[in-house]
Amino acid sequence: MITLHHCPQTRSMRSLWLLHELGVPFDVQIYPFDKTLRSPEFLARSPAGRVPALDLHGEALFETGAITEVLCERYSADGLGRPAGHPERAAWLTWVHFAETISQHAAALTQQHVALREDHMRSPIVMKLEAARIEKCYGALEARLAGRSYLLDGGFSAADISVGQAVYMARYFARCDPYPALRDWYARLSARPAFKASLPEEGTRLFTEDFFVPWPIPAS
Template sequence: MSVRVHHVPFSRSFRVLWMLEELGLSADIVMHSIRTGSMRTPEVQSISPAGRAPAVEMDGVTMFESGAILEYLAEQHPEAGLGVAVGHVERPRFLQMIHFAETQASLIEQLNMSHVFLRDPAMASPTVIKLNTRRLQATLSALETMLESDSYLLARGFSAADIMMGFNLFAASYYVVLTDYPKVFAYRDRLAHRPSYHAARAKDGQQEFYAQDFYPIPEGS
């Protein structure tokens, strides 16, 4: 399979890099900066109309939603066991966890906008930051109840759903204290020890999102 990935470091396109490593597939990685708007070119927008990462070309197929890309790759390579076939008892949970990961990621994105990307920090609403932080915490509490010790999201083992969720947890720790969720924290640690995760991080590039290790809820909110 010939794969080309338009990639922004530490963005959702990292999920694609990680998935490719799990599958043992190489890719032509085109690096972009979140700060320069280089994704908003006609070439990239012909693949990803909103000009956002990922933008992926795979043997003539173009895709731009990370969850859909991971599902597609899992279906194209069933031998890897990273997807769940239609009719399998764990298929509903597999789909649910992939989409739950995007619910969680949307909250992280909102916190990124408030804490990191507003040109004038004074424009950020402390009330909105508090609300989105609490909502992110609620998703982590939910995940805590869904995890068993020493497990992945599916009883059958590691899957593309773990890549979807795992990406979030490395970003969520900028806004929440992850050790407050011991099963989630241990789960993230298991993911971080996978060789494929390390290989993908080596190709990820330097993140330009975060200037500090933790962003607390503003005082008085």
């Protein structure tokens, strides 16, 4: 039995998308993005009180990078994964974990725009800097994707899933339009049935807007 413990529009979408791509049977337990994640029951699965947590046939896993590596090793080592000794192994690992570089900036902006509900609680400087850092990540992806359909020459992999989910989150704070290779790559990813299956269901969205400006706009 595989059970994913998931909050919509968080990093756990990365694991949800991967599970859909793998086509293995699994269940999803959805949590609100609140203090439920600090309950003793959830902390037994993920000691920092964060999603995702994965019950994998009685084994408790957390951290998206680790979950990605374990799932690919068990279910798609030569497909979505790149096994040890594979010529693309190092590049695969690099891009799988680059997703967290993007996600840390998106998480900081999620805190500023969503968790801190009043403008006086927010830092315009932090918001502007973090949005600019996301754009730096977009630039790195644009360079990598020039002349490529996917992040690896060998084709679509879990590296695209990991980074693609991070870009899905980052798009709420920094637009992809100025980066044509990135934009086209993301369009290919977001057209995949497994990506669509991992999107939030009606009434479960964390974000209330489709785009958040980098700093508060004074009331007129």
